[in-house]
Amino acid sequence: MSGGVLVLGGTAEARQLAAALDDARLPVVSSLAGRVSKPRLPAGAVRIGGFGGPAALAQWLVEHKIVAVVDATHPFAARISASATEACASAQIPLLRLERPGWNEQPEDCWHWVDDVPAAADLVPRLGRRAFLTTGRQGLAAFASLHSVWFLIRCVDPPASPLPPQHELLLARGPYTLSGELALIDDHALDLIVTKNSGGPDTEAKLDAARLRGLPVVVVRRPPRADGIVAVDAADAFDWVLSVVD
Numbered sequence: 268m269s270g271g272v273l274v275l276g277g278t279a280e281a282r283q284l285a286a287a288l289d290d291a292r293l294p295v296v297s298s299l300a301g302r303v304s305k306p307r308l309p310a311g312a313v314r315i316g317g318f319g320g321p322a323a324l325a326q327w328l329v330e331h332k333i334v335a336v337v338d339a340t341h342p343f344a345a346r347i348s349a350s351a352t353e354a355c356a357s358a359q360i361p362l363l364r365l366e367r368p369g370w371n372e373q374p375e376d377c378w379h380w381v382d383d384v385p386a387a388a389d390l391v392p393r394l395g396r397r398a399f400l401t402t403g404r405q406g407l408a409a410f411a412s413l414h415s416v417w418f419l420i421r422c423v424d425p426p427a428s429p430l431p432p433q434h435e436l437l438l439a440r441g442p443y444t445l446s447g448e449l450a451l452i453d454d455h456a457l458d459l460i461v462t463k464n465s466g467g468p469d470t471e472a473k474l475d476a477a478r479l480r481g482l483p484v485v486v487v488r489r490p491p492r493a494d495g496i497v498a499v500d501a502a503d504a505f506d507w508v509l510s511v512v513d
């Protein structure tokens with residue numbers, strides 16, 4: 268193997284893959300956007316910050332002799348994924364998308380599916396008065412004009428955008444437990460949960476808690492993605508890397 272593997276990260280799966288590649292002594296560099304103040308760092312080399320668009324990413328790949336790219340970014344990080352697709356096509360470097368499966372609605376659930384965060388904000392006042400807002404720091408401005416709803420807003424770092432007038436901010440990072448999520452619902456008398464369909468076990472407990480308490484959930488659908496090879500976990504992605512770097 269002449270060069271390394273680039274893992275576009277910011278997720279638990281990306282860290283698992285970087286650890287597996289590093290353990291196997293395959294050169295790996297993980298890339299983080301630099302959005303959170305204290306990111307969990309993966310094993311192996313790490314670079315932080317945007318590349319400057321698809322053409323700059325393609326150039327970076329060639330300059331760093333990257334032999335394979337795994338896009339293991341969050342299901343809602345659509346721009347970097349589109350950039351990776353374009354850059355890998357132009358630099359003729361194999362690309363794998365590592366994407367955890369989404370969550371599935373159970374028969375007892377009361378989920379309301381919407382296409383994006385602004386659509387979730389439109390729906391909230393019709394469904395609840397005390398909402399648990401877990402869509403992350405980006406996009407919170409869509410809720411800023413909702414005067415009739417009180418929000419418990421949970422995110423990793425303090426948001427920079429305008430927030431709704433009635434809110435409490437909870438800075439926290441998963442994984443979250445069922446007992447913890449039930450306590451938040453009960454202590455704050457929450458009657459609605461708002462989430463992206465991020466998938467994965469770390470933030471799933473809120474959905475179990477909503478089911479137990481009979482609360483409705485507004486679920487934002489994942490953005491569409493380009494066709495390509497997809498792995499659903501780090502072990503599959505590791506096998507793909509071995510198959511292309513041999």
Ligand code: NAP
Pocket residue numbers: 275276277278298299300302315316317318319320321324339340341343344345346347348350402403463
């Ligand atoms: P995005 O909208 O797809 O990306 C915006 C820009 O940020 C990209 O065009 C790229 O800049 C840069 N970027 C994003 N991810 C990068 C990475 N891993 N390495 C280098 N540059 C990156 O992404 P986002 O939704 O802001 O998410 C940013 C990061 O946070 C992602 O890496 C993602 O895995 C993680 N994350 C996102 C969410 C979420 O809900 N969106 C949740 C948890 C974690 P250039 O065009 O300049 O290259």
